[in-house]
Amino acid sequence: MVIAVAAFGCRRLPAQTLFGIEYATEMQTDFKNLNWVNLLKMNFSQALCKGLRFDLGSISVARTRAERLVDDLQVFSNIEEENLPFSLSVAGISFCRGRLQIFAGIRNMNEDYFTSPVTSLFTNSSCGLFPTVSVNFPIANYPLSSLGVHCAFVTEHWEVQASIYNGRGYDGFTGDNSPFRFCPASDGLCGIFSSIYRNNGSSYCLGGVLYGGLHVCTGQTEGRSVSGALWGYAEQRVVPWLDLLVQYSMGLSSDLWCRLYGGLGMRGRFRKVEIGVFSDCAVFSGTEEWASELTCRIPLSPHADLQPAMHLIRGAFGFRTVALMRLNVSL
Template sequence: MKRIVTTMLCGFYLSCAAAQHVSGQYITDGHWDLKKNVNWVNLLRLNLSITLGKGSVEAATIHVAQTDHSVIGDWQGFCNIDAENTLAAIAVLGYMHQWDNAHLFAGVRNVNEDFFTSDVTALFINSSCGIFPTIAASYPIANYPLSGLTLYFDVTKGEWTFRNSLYNGVGYKGWKRHDNPFLVRPKRDGMFNISQLEYAHRGARYFAGVAIHSRQFPVGSDSENSSSDASCDVSKNHDDDAPARHTSCAWWLYGEQPLWTTDGKAVLGMVQYSENTNRNSTCYRYAEVGCAYRDDRNECGLSGQYARYYNGTEYSAEVTWKHKLTESIALQPSFQYISNSDGNYTVASLRLYFDF
């Protein structure tokens, strides 16, 4: 069944390529713990946009392949593309209507499409830079590589933007009857809503947001894995134990400010903080500070993170450098040091991006 679906999707992309916008990105990432453990992760994303009236039909699929599991015992997930091998999963599929200052989307989508990521956080490889573990590790939501039925809208007025998404309370990535992103099961999965207010001015960006879930899921015994893996672990427990009908929320603040700019070069500072209101959540507090340098060909960054989990505290630091070899190819080495109650870890990675 998966092979049939993949063949149909490829055919659909190719048939529309001549008249519509088709793009994609391939990322290959090698990991080494500076000892004997290595892993090789590959991610392919294909995007399609078909203009229809005052909007567009949007589709995106993700395809993941890796040689082994994570090379270290960190909790947040040091690699933001690390996931189980996936032949083909839907990341986006639906209709986006556009006005001069607003958008409305209905269909399958995940939280990474619209929230959390900024120019600075997108540079770093650690999973928590893409979505706060107070959310990703505590709820089995539509977070990479999972997706779910979504109603999303945003409105922009001047330098202010408001975004809101309502999701099915659990994300899925399969093609089976009880595991597919088209499911809507509010009685069992609950509902999940994200609201975020943004302000942008002269290169500075500030976010404030809140995420509310109508269910409280049991803390998984393996939830100290990566934020994306933790989300999947909670989902597995969700299949065995019905979640409690208890509403909780997580809130966050984010600030990104240029510190120095001249002739196409800039240094930016970043700080973010998040809490979950339920202390029984897998992760209930997170903070990060960092800075990045940027010019036409290079991006360099340094960040430090703190995450308070139900079973302890994890500290991590990352230094990375992304260099554009051509307009479509970039190379990025990264080094991370991570410490938690299970041990101290170091990991080096080398990532290659290819956009087409």
């Protein structure tokens, strides 16, 4: 299927029409068992008229093992999910005028938030969306999507984003599992905001989420109220080939399942190879989880790279070690 889609993606398309494919496949091992995970993302964009564009994106996930290798709360692989043949990640209309961009329709918030260069290197899910947000609220976090409106204002040094989504994300098409649902009365509402300043290769971000609806209290129970979380991270360019990373986030309610999160890391670049090391701690109700990652990204061609990673995890289950080898292909 991947080969067939790739062949279609390489066909010449009309002007102002864009079609792209991203495929990631990884082999995981805890040195006792194996798990093979695959993610296929397809993106389509068609200009409608001046300033207007139709955007469409999909997600497909497949894995060979029914259970995860490690039941870590932060999830060491940011592409692993249960088998999902096809789900919409984006479907809507974008309006662009100068530095302002507005999108309305179905959207996955991972398209816009926590996408900075250093953060995006690591395979740990906590770098993709901090657990004070992802595990506390049933929002449009990968692979889920929901109806909403996203706005962004981008200048040379600043990027300000704000979004409002249906309070619950979905990955199906029919009934109660459709991202086309907009039901604030039952699903609640989610508002998210971030402000990023970039200069000389460094970036600094402050953001927050305000959520009204059901949120996770202990991992097993839920409560309905208005809650949220704040976060900040900095990616400091020390020398042209070295960046330092600092992350911190806190929940705004004491009854949230994950109340605090913090992480430290660095990324080095040697020729075309990126090497990164990262360690974090997430505080959950009744337990703490520590996770560390050592990874590198090795370009194989302009469209493919190889990424091995080693994860050291300590949580309620004890101490576990997991290794993975990921191949990323983009067309």
